[in-house]
Amino acid sequence: MTAAPPKAPRLDFRSRGFDFASFAFTGVTGLATVFILAILAVILVNVVWHGWGTFSWRFLTTGMTTAAGGAKDMFNAGEAGVLPMIIGTALRVLVMTIVVVPVGVITAVYLTEYAQSTAWSTRIIRGAVSNLAGVPSIVFGLFGLGFFISFFGRGLDGGALEPHWGKPAILWASLTLAVMTLPLVIVATEESLRAITPGLREASLALGATKLETILKIVLPEALPGILTGGILAVGRAGGEVAPILFTGAAYYMRDLPHSLTDQFMDLGYHVFILSTQSPDIEKTRPILFATVLALLLLTLSLNLVAVLVRARVRRKMRAAH
Amino acid sequence: MGIHRGHRARPAEWLAEKFIFLVSLTAILMVFLIFIFVAREALPILFGQMNSAAARPAIPAKEMDRLKPEELREYLGLTAAEFKQLDKEALQALMEVREEEAKEAPKNPDAQVNTTQWRYLLGPHQWADSRPEERYVWQPVGRIHKYNLIPLIIGSLKTTLVALLFSVPLALAAAIYVSQLASPSWKEWLKPAIELLSGVPSVVLGFFALIVMATFLQGTFGYESRLNAFVAGIALGLAVIPVVFSIAEDALTSVPRSYTQAALALGASKWQAAWQVVLPAAAPGVFAAVVLGFGRAIGETMIVLMASGNATIVSWSLFDSTRSITATIAAELAEAVFGGHHYRMLFLIGAMLFVVTFLTNLAGDLIMHRLKDRLEGRAK
Numbered sequence: 204m205t206a207a208p209p210k211a212p213r214l215d216f217r218s219r220g221f222d223f224a225s226f227a228f229t230g231v232t233g234l235a236t237v238f239i240l241a242i243l244a245v246i247l248v249n250v251v252w253h254g255w256g257t258f259s260w261r262f263l264t265t266g267m268t269t270a271a272g273g274a275k276d277m278f279n280a281g282e283a284g285v286l287p288m289i290i291g292t293a294l295r296v297l298v299m300t301i302v303v304v305p306v307g308v309i310t311a312v313y314l315t316e317y318a319q320s321t322a323w324s325t326r327i328i329r330g331a332v333s334n335l336a337g338v339p340s341i342v343f344g345l346f347g348l349g350f351f352i353s354f355f356g357r358g359l360d361g362g363a364l365e366p367h368w369g370k371p372a373i374l375w376a377s378l379t380l381a382v383m384t385l386p387l388v389i390v391a392t393e394e395s396l397r398a399i400t401p402g403l404r405e406a407s408l409a410l411g412a413t414k415l416e417t418i419l420k421i422v423l424p425e426a427l428p429g430i431l432t433g434g435i436l437a438v439g440r441a442g443g444e445v446a447p448i449l450f451t452g453a454a455y456y457m458r459d460l461p462h463s464l465t466d467q468f469m470d471l472g473y474h475v476f477i478l479s480t481q482s483p484d485i486e487k488t489r490p491i492l493f494a495t496v497l498a499l500l501l502l503t504l505s506l507n508l509v510a511v512l513v514r515a516r517v518r519r520k521m522r523a524a525h
Numbered sequence: 526m527g528i529h530r531g532h533r534a535r536p537a538e539w540l541a542e543k544f545i546f547l548v549s550l551t552a553i554l555m556v557f558l559i560f561i562f563v564a565r566e567a568l569p570i571l572f573g574q575m576n577s578a579a580a581r582p583a584i585p586a587k588e589m590d591r592l593k594p595e596e597l598r599e600y601l602g603l604t605a606a607e608f609k610q611l612d613k614e615a616l617q618a619l620m621e622v623r624e625e626e627a628k629e630a631p632k633n634p635d636a637q638v639n640t641t642q643w644r645y646l647l648g649p650h651q652w653a654d655s656r657p658e659e660r661y662v663w664q665p666v667g668r669i670h671k672y673n674l675i676p677l678i679i680g681s682l683k684t685t686l687v688a689l690l691f692s693v694p695l696a697l698a699a700a701i702y703v704s705q706l707a708s709p710s711w712k713e714w715l716k717p718a719i720e721l722l723s724g725v726p727s728v729v730l731g732f733f734a735l736i737v738m739a740t741f742l743q744g745t746f747g748y749e750s751r752l753n754a755f756v757a758g759i760a761l762g763l764a765v766i767p768v769v770f771s772i773a774e775d776a777l778t779s780v781p782r783s784y785t786q787a788a789l790a791l792g793a794s795k796w797q798a799a800w801q802v803v804l805p806a807a808a809p810g811v812f813a814a815v816v817l818g819f820g821r822a823i824g825e826t827m828i829v830l831m832a833s834g835n836a837t838i839v840s841w842s843l844f845d846s847t848r849s850i851t852a853t854i855a856a857e858l859a860e861a862v863f864g865g866h867h868y869r870m871l872f873l874i875g876a877m878l879f880v881v882t883f884l885t886n887l888a889g890d891l892i893m894h895r896l897k898d899r900l901e902g903r904a905k
Contacts, residue, residue, distance in 0.1 A: 225796035229706050235698030236707075236715060239766055243722050246733055306551050313549035317542060330890065331553040337817065337886035338556075338879065339824025340727075341851045342563060345875040348858070349562040382555050389552070415541045443726020446826040446851075450858055472728045479732045480831060492736070496729055507724030511717040 250500055254493035262494055263289065267458055267469075277456065278478065278488045285495055287460055291373070291468030292502070294461065295452065296438050298377035299384065304434050306381075307388025308423075314389070315396040316418055336386035340446035347379030347451035367465060374464040376452030383447055384437035391436055391514070395429015396422065398521035432513045439506035443499060445472040471499045560879060567873035570866070575641045577670055577866040586620040635669045641866050646674050663837040663848070665857065665867045672870050676837040680754070681849040683841070684829055685822040687758020688765050693815055695762075696769035700814075703770075704777035705785070705799040716774065723767035731831035734760030739832065748844040752834035755843045760828045769818040776810020776893070777803060779900055806900065813892040820885035824878060826851040850874050 265284025267277065277283045310328070318325040357369035399422060407417040423430075445453070454467040455477060461468045475495050482488035569575045584592070584600060592600065598608045601619050611619075635653045638645065649659035652671065661675040703715045739756045748755070780803045788798035804811070834846030835856065854871050861868040 222794045222796070225794045228796040228800065229702070232698040232702035232706060235695045236702045236719070239695055239699055239719055239722065239770075240715075242763060243718075243725070246725065246729075249733070249737060250729075306548055309545050310549040310552060313545045317545060318549075328549055328552055330887070331556045333890050334556055334883060334886050335552055337820050337824075337882050337889075338559060339826065339851060339882055341824070341826040341854050342559065342875050342879045342882075345563050345566075345854065345858075345872060346559045349566050349872065350558055353863075354562060382559075385552060385555065413535060413538055415538050439724055443728060445726070445728045446855060449855055472726055475728050475732050476827065476831065479735050485736075489736075492732070496732055499726060500729060503726055504721065504724050507721060511721070515713070515717065 247500070250493055250496050253489070254497035257490040257494035258497050263498065266460070267456070278482045278484070278491070283491060285471065285474065285498055287457065287469045288471040288474045288495070289498070290460055292442060292471045294468060295373050295377045295380065295448070295470070296442050298373065298464065299380040299441055300434055300438060302378060303381040303384050303388055303437055304430070307385055307433060308392050308430055310389050311392035311396055312418060312423075315393055316414070316422065332386045332389050335382070338383075340383065340444055343379050343383045343447040344450050346382070347375055347447060351375040351378055352451065371450065371452045371467050372465040373452055373461060373468050376448040376468070379447045379451050380441040380444065383444070384441050387437045387440060388433035391433030392426065392430050395426040395432070395517050398429065398517050399425050428513050429517050432510045432517065435506050435510040435513070439503045439510065442506065443472050443503045445470070445476055448473065471495065471502070475499060560876075563872055563879055564876045566869055567876045570641050570869050570873050573642060575866045575869060576639045577641045577672075578637055578639045584620065586617055586624055589617055589620055638669070640670055640672050641870065646672055649673070661839045663853070665861075665870070670867060674874065676839045677848060677850045677853055677874065679839060679841070680833070680837070680847040681823055681851070683754040683843060683847055684758045684761055684833060684849055685819060687755055687843060688761035688822040689815065689818060691759055691762035692765040693769055693818065696766045696814075696818075697773055697811065700770050700773035700777055701799060701804070704774050705803060706795065719770050720767050722763065727764055727825060728827045728831075730760050730763050731828040734828060734832035750834060750844065750846045752832055752846060753844045754833060754847040757829050757833035757847065758843070760832050761822050761825055764825055764828060765818045765822050768821045769814045772814035772817055772893070773811050776807040776814065776896060779810070779897055780806045781900065807896070809892045809896040813889040813896070816885050816892070817889040820882045820889070824851060824882050826855050830855050850878055
């Protein structure tokens with residue numbers, strides 16, 4: 204017969220009495236957390252509440268011209284729609300994604316798969332990435348104007364009197380935004396590359412695959428969710444940015460939709476700015492203003508939400524891998 | 526065989542590696558290009574080669590032959606291509622026009638002043654319309670463009686100060702709660718929820734401050750001007766909260782669990798463990814969070830542009846209408862003549878902004894790295 208195991212002494216710390224300091228501390232910090240979330244909720248509820256009435260299918264699919272070809276009053280809720288702005292924003296974000304994702308992913312692959320973490324070149328690249336993330340958005344606007352438009356664009360024009368490239372355009376706005384969102388894509392991709400177990404790479408190498416083959420066929424497909432997160436975050440961030448496109452492509456008003464990448468465009472975020480600051484009669488504009496904000500928020504927040512969910516999955520996987 | 530496989534045996538691999546390395550240099554290249562191309566436009570002002578004086582001394586047309594072609598071209602303000610197309614008579618006519626202009630110009634002493642000189646950018650001056658007072662004026666309109674930077678710098682600092690005073694305590698408290706006190710299942714929800722605030726575009730925060738908050742805050746506090754540094758600062762704070770929160774939370778979480786456990790085992794309460802053990806250990810990270818929050822706040826454009834009222838007044842009152850550096854660039858660049866002194870002045874303040882945020886980012890990053898090295902026991 205085996206003897207019953209000795210019973211462990213039961214410790215009960217809770218019996219020390221009520222710890223008022225801890226309670227107050229938890230209460231104050233918890234309240235701060237709730238307060239921040241409450242502000243977020245107030246903004247969202249306010250926008251939905253006032254914007255819902257005008258937010259309709261007609262509103263999203265109406266342009267700036269009437270059936271007769273005349274121009275509509277863009278400050279009047281009964282007439283105007285946001286189709287040109289949605290198309291403009293979508294276009295600039297699309298072109299940006301095409302540029303930024305490959306560059307960002309390749310940089311992340313270098314940093315995780317090739318670089319030695321102590322090498323000076325790696326440190327400088329990392330430093331540059333985090334610095335790029337902190338550059339004010341208006342400085343990106345100045346850069347886009349100074350580099351893409353007046354240096355690059357005018358260079359392409361070669362001194363022609365009527366500039367074709369050397370003027371604000373979708374292309375330049377997209378490239379400026381691509382520079383701005385590069386750190387987002389790099390960081391997100393890097394995180395997902397690090398979440399992959401080293402064993403997977405080693406197994407592939409042991410089977411005779413080269414490093415490049417391993418990266419292309421094993422590592423990158425595995426990291427796809429993270430790469431997606433980076434792209435989505437970049438789109439969410441760039442979709443709402445106004446300062447970098449003020450001088451590089453956004454137009455106050457355009458009768459027609461843009462035809463090519465060298466055209467200017469109307470933009471959702473810039474339109475929110477125009478409607479809230481330039482309206483001759485703010486009361487009349489209010490419904491359309493809130494509906495435009497609602498459209499913009501739906502775009503950026505839903506993208507961010509998707510990114511957050513995918514990222515949470517990547518992080519769980521990472522914890523499981525290490 | 527496989528272990529010592531040389532690079533030369535696989536040219537494709539070698540090429541791919543070099544290509545990947547080259548592409549990864551893009552980030553460095555971009556930081557360089559940003560600095561170079563923003564600073565490039567500002568160089569003439571930096572080196573005092575710009576002259577914004579409304580009336581420049583005229584040279585009598587008879588003395589045209591005494592000038593070298595290059596001097597003449599500069600005096601008349603022509604480009605090299607334009608200069609080549611004009612013959613001598615046309616040039617003479619242009620000089621006569623200049624002479625006439627100088628005679629007819631009003632006798633305003635300010636018209637002689639080159640306002641892009643550093644003493645006018647930073648020091649006060651007795652302008653003709655402000656006599657006998659010395660004033661700091663940013664007023665790049667009309668005949669005499671005044672470019673004093675002091676009102677803009679004060680404006681930026683005022684809104685940033687309000688933003689930090691509002692956001693740092695809130696974000697820090699939330700970071701302590703989420704990282705130390707909340708249960709893990711709550712943490713999973715709270716962290717992304719707060720970070721969702723960073724998904725709200727700044728133009729939406731600006732809109733909210735302008736349309737909703739400004740009226741509400743004016744009703745509550747009863748100040749005079751509806752849009753001011755206070756309103757803009759609070760809205761700016763909303764943009765800063767997610768930055769400070771994420772970094773501070775990251776720093777607090779990276780403090781090893783064993784610190785808290787040891788403190789609790791020694792009889793400390795939850796409060797004492799968080800406040801007296803974890804927070805001091807993560808203090809540099811918290812500082813970094815504030816530094817990076819400052820960088821975010823001083824560089825934010827749309828919120829300040831929409832909610833601060835945009836009057837260039839020199840005043841330390843938080844309830845006066847205010848204009849920041851970023852808002853000035855956004856509001857005025859579209860009207861500035863390409864390559865003119867106003868245009869270059871806006872690039873100059875943009876370059877200043879870039880340098881300031883570059884330094885704050887560098888400092889914040891260094892502090893965070895040191896902290897993580899120390900907490901993970903990698904310090905020398």
